[in-house]
Amino acid sequence: MKKQIKTEELSFEAAFAQLEEIVGKLEAGDLSLDDALALFERGQRLATLCGTKLDEAELVVQKLSASGALEPFDVDEER
Amino acid sequence: MRQMDLFSSPEPMTPITVSGLTRYIREMFEVDYRLQDVWVEGEVSGVSRPSSGHIYFALKDAASQVACVMWKAAAPMFGALVVHGRQIVAHGKVSVYEPRGSYQLYVDRVQSKGLGDLHAQFELLKARLEAEGLFAPERKRPLPEFPHRIGLVTSPTGAVLRDICSILSRRWPLVELVLAPTLVQGEEAPPQILAALDALYQRDDLDLIIVARGGGSLEDLWAFNDERVARKLADSRVPIVSGVGHETDFTISDFVADLRAPTPSAAAELTTPDRLERAAQVTAWQSQLVSAMSGRLHDWRAALVSQRRSLAHLSPQMRLANLRQHADDLISQATLAVSHQLQLRRERLTGLVARLDALSPLAVLQRGYAVVRRDGQLVKSVVQVSPGDRLSVRVSDGEFDVTARSEV
Numbered sequence: 001m002k003k004q005i006k007t008e009e010l011s012f013e014a015a016f017a018q019l020e021e022i023v024g025k026l027e028a029g030d031l032s033l034d035d036a037l038a039l040f041e042r043g044q045r046l047a048t049l050c051g052t053k054l055d056e057a058e059l060v061v062q063k064l065s066a067s068g069a070l071e072p073f074d075v076d077e078e079r
Numbered sequence: 080m081r082q083m084d085l086f087s088s089p090e091p092m093t094p095i096t097v098s099g100l101t102r103y104i105r106e107m108f109e110v111d112y113r114l115q116d117v118w119v120e121g122e123v124s125g126v127s128r129p130s131s132g133h134i135y136f137a138l139k140d141a142a143s144q145v146a147c148v149m150w151k152a153a154a155p156m157f158g159a160l161v162v163h164g165r166q167i168v169a170h171g172k173v174s175v176y177e178p179r180g181s182y183q184l185y186v187d188r189v190q191s192k193g194l195g196d197l198h199a200q201f202e203l204l205k206a207r208l209e210a211e212g213l214f215a216p217e218r219k220r221p222l223p224e225f226p227h228r229i230g231l232v233t234s235p236t237g238a239v240l241r242d243i244c245s246i247l248s249r250r251w252p253l254v255e256l257v258l259a260p261t262l263v264q265g266e267e268a269p270p271q272i273l274a275a276l277d278a279l280y281q282r283d284d285l286d287l288i289i290v291a292r293g294g295g296s297l298e299d300l301w302a303f304n305d306e307r308v309a310r311k312l313a314d315s316r317v318p319i320v321s322g323v324g325h326e327t328d329f330t331i332s333d334f335v336a337d338l339r340a341p342t343p344s345a346a347a348e349l350t351t352p353d354r355l356e357r358a359a360q361v362t363a364w365q366s367q368l369v370s371a372m373s374g375r376l377h378d379w380r381a382a383l384v385s386q387r388r389s390l391a392h393l394s395p396q397m398r399l400a401n402l403r404q405h406a407d408d409l410i411s412q413a414t415l416a417v418s419h420q421l422q423l424r425r426e427r428l429t430g431l432v433a434r435l436d437a438l439s440p441l442a443v444l445q446r447g448y449a450v451v452r453r454d455g456q457l458v459k460s461v462v463q464v465s466p467g468d469r470l471s472v473r474v475s476d477g478e479f480d481v482t483a484r485s486e487v
Contacts, residue, residue, distance in 0.1 A: 057252040
């Protein structure tokens, strides 16, 4: 069996891609009951993770200083 | 004349009204016949075409500009020549628009004067870079589907940055924006844009770079027609998206970029997926997961039921049960047969008894005969009896003893 990475460590992109793959596999059938249940569970976790990431994300804006360092930047303060 | 009347008050300090002054100035223009029939050469800028059908614009050269208006009546004939950046020769009269106290050229005729200087420069540079292959379609790179970090070259103040941030917050807040601030207008803008791009090129964590500026005249956007900027953009390792000016404005940067967005806001939209769309997709997949899983479970359950059924047919219990039933059948058949036999026997017995009855001596005795015995022996002859012998006589309903008296 493939090495399973903990869902918490995944980026949205990776979780989204894995979820799509799992849905495809589960819909195609020809799986053992154990494999299907494991995929189903993982799919549910990935879907939750994707939803959470979408709901909780907040745009981060940073300004590149003259030295090349990043500093936090508040858009609304610059007027 | 009325003009003279305005200043002919007997009191030296008597003020005149604003409209009085404005009207006076307008009449000054209108009495000058040279201003009532004049040809003016200049570059068109700041064209506005409101729904009234009139066209408002400015004519300018290196040092000055003059406001112009073309009434609706002249627009169908000459309006097409009033194009931003174009060098034209306009005919009309000069007068004052009193509500604003500004003088303007009322244009009634236009002649084309070929492309304006800036426009000509633009076309030359565009042709040169195009010939070098800088705009080639095969140079255009696709954008990543899910950008993690976007570099942004624009002014740190102003609406463009705010618009881009609000669109990113709404559409795809998972992204991180790295702002490389720069001037976007004037002589100093091109070197600053180059420095901003260089600073972003130092990083290796960007998925793409947006170069943005709000709308403006051809001069306002000129920094994005700079050859150095164009070549710097072509050097980028990550895709460049340009969002400069309005939909109708094209700059050299637009042609070099991997993707031209019609406006800065459109650049933010074109580079990011839509959060709501993706969330809906995730929800759809989630329900597909559930229905696929319950479909699988249903299949397995059905398979299980049918296997259990065929197993039952083959099981020893089933055979035992069959045998048991067979045995029960046999037993009941046997029971039936036996009782039938018994019945037959019983009937035969009854027949025999009847026949036995018919042969019984008792029946003869009934008819009045008697049986005589001497010492238990049947007396069938006189020779068996001597006088004085005790004999027993049996009749139908009992026995009694007699004594023989004489010989026969």
